[in-house]
Amino acid sequence: MELLTIGDMAARSGVAPSALRYYEREGLIRSTRTGGNQRRYERHELRRVAFIKIAQQVGVSLEEIRGALAALPENRTPTKADWARLSARWRRKLEDRIAVMQRLRDELTGCIGCGCLSLQRCKLINPQDQLAERGEGPQMIINPP
């Protein structure tokens, strides 16, 4: 089997055909067509789909994912090095997100002691002790200093 049908892709990736068509419309994956206008996928498109799934688990939008995938070469099959570069960048994002959640956990642990979760007093929500009028949500957790 040289090229994969959309059904093959769906079976192997666990992503529905309709979603694969959607990804293609959105420019996240690509396919060639048979004489009869059916999609055929190169095997390496499975890696793109894999990457999309991983990124989505981390809570990244398709738009951002498209941006990341744009770093891959258009005209040739991506090499290991291409993927490695992408993965490294991705790893950093993941670690940032992990750090955010760890901070969240640590603050929440502190708040179990005080039982507060107060928007005014609790570091978790208003870490800089801003006035209520200034604070617009838990800035420190989203954008740490």
Added chain:
Amino acid sequence: MELLTIGDMAARSGVAPSALRYYEREGLIRSTRTGGNQRRYERHELRRVAFIKIAQQVGVSLEEIRGALAALPENRTPTKADWARLSARWRRKLEDRIAVMQRLRDELTGCIGCGCLSLQRCKLINPQDQLAERGEGPQMIINPP
């Protein structure tokens, strides 16, 4: 200021009035009404909103959040102990999610070496080395053994 108007709540929580009304419709927060049918919030409703915001950052749906908040007493102002119980449960959720992402990161780190991200071979995607026909996505990362 005894009770808060919806505008006060919005200013202090960073959540738009329309969202607060929405939360109320969805049963996540509650308010009393003035003679003229305007909402008035008890101060402790701010904590509920705080909790909602935190939970959303972790990627939890309002439906699930409503479930969690349902553990708080209906008929009285929640005590520190009430909130502490909720926070403790929440902390566990958070830690689970952190663990998922750490696993994701570690696997991805491994995959930088091999540059694969292959749906068939890579542990990240198909950790049990299931046949392509059986695997429906990265089960091990979502539901670890």
Added chain:
DNA sequence: CTGCAACTTGAAGTTGACTTGAACTCAAGG
């Protein structure tokens, strides 16, 4: 008492990420 910002409701619109349906065509085994 007046004026005006802040509030009310219900309905409809928005965005992201898809899914579903209708109507049709293709590919491949018997």
Added chain:
DNA sequence: CCTTGAGTTCAAGTCAACTTCAAGTTGCAG
């Protein structure tokens, strides 16, 4: 050659989580 499961398109539907709009009401400062 014929059937049938798999594929095609385009339009419309769905779901969550809101926002926006229109049309009307309230609360408080002056």
